[in-house]
Amino acid sequence: MTTVEEPTAAPDPAQPATSSGKVRKAFSSPLASIFMIVVTVLWTIPTIGLLVTSVRPAGDVALTGWWTVFTHPSFTLENYHKVLFESSFGSSGGMLPYLVNSLAIAIPATIFPLALASMAAYALAWVRFKGSDTIFFAIFALQIVPLQMALIPLLQLFNGGAHIGSVTIIPAPNLGGTYVPVWLAHTMFAMPLAIFLLHNFIAQLPRDVMEAAQVDGASHFKIFRTIVLPLAAPALASFAIFQFLWTWNDLLVALTFVGGTADVAPLTVRLSQMAGSFGRSWEVVTAGAFISIVVPLIVFFSLQRYFVRGLLAGSVKG
Amino acid sequence: MPGIHTMFEASTLSDAVTKLLNTFGAVAGFLAILLIVFYAAGRATGKISRPLTILVFLGPAVLLILIGLIIPAARTIWLSTKSDDSTRFLGAKNYTWAFTSDSIHQVLLNTLLWIIVAPIVTTALGLCIALLVDRLKNEAVYKSLIFMPMAISFVGASIIWRFIYETRDSSQPQIGLLSQTVMALGWKHPPNWILSHPLNNFLLMVIMIWVQTGFAMVVLSAAIKAIPAEIIEAAKVDGARGGNLFFRVTVPMIRNTLIVVLTTVMITTLKVFDIVRTMTGGNFGTQILANEMYSQSFVQFNIGRGSALAVILFVAVLPLVGYNIVQLRKERGNR
Incomplete structure (x- = not known):
């Protein structure tokens, strides 16, 4: 397990010692340790309960609490087979298609905005032109628009095209039953934050490296591919992880743009359906929920450093 | 029954493979288009080279933000002043209702x-x-x-x-x-x-x-x-x-x-x-x-x-x- 790292830049060794040691002493008491242990246990138990329930036989789950496994252990993987492959609960083919949909939505919805936003960020930082600052500020300011503001018109556009009066500007794109609307929506909604974050990083790349490449006659396209992308890899990784988890965990965009069918709907949509109508078959619902959270948990525990950095960048820090 | 069951799984699996292949195809196609555009635009020289560079780098992002955020947000404000089927103008009536x-x-x-x-x-x-x-x-x-x-x-x-x-x-x-x-x-x-x-x-x-x-x-x-x-x-x-x-x-x-x-x-x-x-x-x-x-x-x-x-x-x-x-x-x- 890696550790949760400082969200800010690496600590400067030249700086004087910080206060944590002093604060530490000032608040030191055994009560504090007990408080921390209680909080940590409270924070962990809910997920453990879910995991334990998902591997208990259906009969046990319905009759006794999951904590009784510690006195009467009895385990099975039947629930996972059932929820993944068996056509139950008003859906044919179990949860496997939804798992595939989640991957098929989240991977392109990460790569598309990553590529387009890093290009835009490079242009705004290094191909400076009249108005580039204004454009950057406008994009930066657009972060204030909640995506709820765009849902209805965007759905109307994807379903029926765009018209002014009776003049058709964009014909109905006929994208029903494909991933395209949800890819596009995620890409569009990711743009302001992605450009802002990547711009902050790319703008700080060493000026002399860029200028040397230009003197050698490299085009902006070559500089972008051979210098900027490799150097910006840490920022790209942080944003990629943030965006992947965001799209993987998203319910609102998926529900709005792809609906609830097994053709295109992701795990989150299926889970919310299951919780609504079949909340009583807990062994199946918990197995399904665990399948949906295991991917983020793997990402979290294996790439924790980037994960924390990406998440914090996504919410407060630049 | 077990026979039907396995058949069912097989079709589910082939569906899954098709979906994933399509998705990777879409990603590969997207990256290929980018590479081709980069190559073509990188060869341009003279006066158009700079505007073309800006257009290629910034154009897609600006277009997406315009179509996906700015225009829809403006339209949402406009729709909020109209009736639920968007045919009649209601002014602030929806807001009065909301409060x-x-x-x-x-x-x-x-x-x-x-x-x-x-x-x-x-x-x-x-x-x-x-x-x-x-x-x-x-x-x-x-x-x-x-x-x-x-x-x-x-x-x-x-x-x-x-x-x-x-x-x-x-x-x-x-x-x-x-x-x-x-x-x-x-x-x-x-x-x-x-x-x-x-x-x-x-x-x-x-x-x-x-x-x-x-x-x-x-x-x-x-x-x-x-x-x-x-x-x-x-x-x-x-x-x-x-x-x-x-x-x-x-x-x-x-x-x-x-x-x-x-x-x-x-x-x-x-x-x-x-x-x-x-x-x-x-x-x-x-x-x-x-x-x-x-x-x-x-x-x-x-x-x-x-x-x-x-x-x-x-x-x-x-x-x-x-x-x-x-x-x-x-x-x-x-x-």
């Missing part, structure tokens, strides 16, 4: 409760943990475990907690942890938690707090560690100790970070509809603005009212996000 109809009263009240209680509890708890965690031996383990719910979707978290709130008749063995715990503590007939208004609102907020506390902890922990040691020393020379040191020195020093954490959690709280939708569907007196906006727009297809609620949501987050952005710019300016 005066009886059914919405409860929604606004709940939303207000959410954005006050959840962020304050989250920030306070995050601050306590941030102060206490770094003197324990396995600091990293504690931090990881408390931060972990941030990785889980709100839908997943809701299912985890629905299971905890599950209630059986008190004559039967309980399978929900909450009922079991309070019964062990001597409460013989606990209520059906999810149905008990107004308690259920707070039970749903617990999920938000569970998810967001790790975020508050990590940000505040970093801010506390960044306080210069001399300041703490000086305060101690002046006789500050314990709680006094905490409230007079530590809290004022991290004041800006505290407000940023508070407003960030508030923004999330205002926008998230997943919890209420998964837990209660907005029933039993738990409806909030974000979920009401979704059901008005996409369940009942009341486009006018849904748009008005979206605009209200936008206006509500505006000062919070505005504050965060100003704060962010200030910090950058200082560096």
Whole structure:
């Protein structure tokens, strides 16, 4: 397990010692340790309960609490087979298609905005032109628009095209039953934050490296591919992880743009359906929920450093 | 039956493979187009080279933002002044409805409760943990475990907690942890938690707090560690100790970070509809603005009212996000 790292830049060794040691002493008491242990246990138990329930036989789950496994252990993987492959609960083919949909939505919805936003960020930082600052500020300011503001018109556009009066500007794109609307929506909604974050990083790349490449006659396209992308890899990784988890965990965009069918709907949509109508078959619902959270948990525990950095960048820090 | 069963699985699997291949095809195609455009545009020389470069790099992003955010946001404002089928102009009538109809009263009240209680509890708890965690031996383990719910979707978290709130008749063995715990503590007939208004609102907020506390902890922990040691020393020379040191020195020093954490959690709280939708569907007196906006727009297809609620949501987050952005710019300016 890696550790949760400082969200800010690496600590400067030249700086004087910080206060944590002093604060530490000032608040030191055994009560504090007990408080921390209680909080940590409270924070962990809910997920453990879910995991334990998902591997208990259906009969046990319905009759006794999951904590009784510690006195009467009895385990099975039947629930996972059932929820993944068996056509139950008003859906044919179990949860496997939804798992595939989640991957098929989240991977392109990460790569598309990553590529387009890093290009835009490079242009705004290094191909400076009249108005580039204004454009950057406008994009930066657009972060204030909640995506709820765009849902209805965007759905109307994807379903029926765009018209002014009776003049058709964009014909109905006929994208029903494909991933395209949800890819596009995620890409569009990711743009302001992605450009802002990547711009902050790319703008700080060493000026002399860029200028040397230009003197050698490299085009902006070559500089972008051979210098900027490799150097910006840490920022790209942080944003990629943030965006992947965001799209993987998203319910609102998926529900709005792809609906609830097994053709295109992701795990989150299926889970919310299951919780609504079949909340009583807990062994199946918990197995399904665990399948949906295991991917983020793997990402979290294996790439924790980037994960924390990406998440914090996504919410407060630049 | 087993024969049919395996056949079924086979077709599901081939479907899955097809979908994934299509997806990778789309990604590969996208990257190939980019490469070709780069190659072609990179060969351009002379006067058009610079504008072409700007167009290729910036064009797609600007177009996506224009079509995906700016025009739709403007259109949502326009739609909010029209009737639910968008045929008649109503002026501010949808907004009057949003602030005066009886059914919405409860929604606004709940939303207000959410954005006050959840962020304050989250920030306070995050601050306590941030102060206490770094003197324990396995600091990293504690931090990881408390931060972990941030990785889980709100839908997943809701299912985890629905299971905890599950209630059986008190004559039967309980399978929900909450009922079991309070019964062990001597409460013989606990209520059906999810149905008990107004308690259920707070039970749903617990999920938000569970998810967001790790975020508050990590940000505040970093801010506390960044306080210069001399300041703490000086305060101690002046006789500050314990709680006094905490409230007079530590809290004022991290004041800006505290407000940023508070407003960030508030923004999330205002926008998230997943919890209420998964837990209660907005029933039993738990409806909030974000979920009401979704059901008005996409369940009942009341486009006018849904748009008005979206605009209200936008206006509500505006000062919070505005504050965060100003704060962010200030910090950058200082560096």
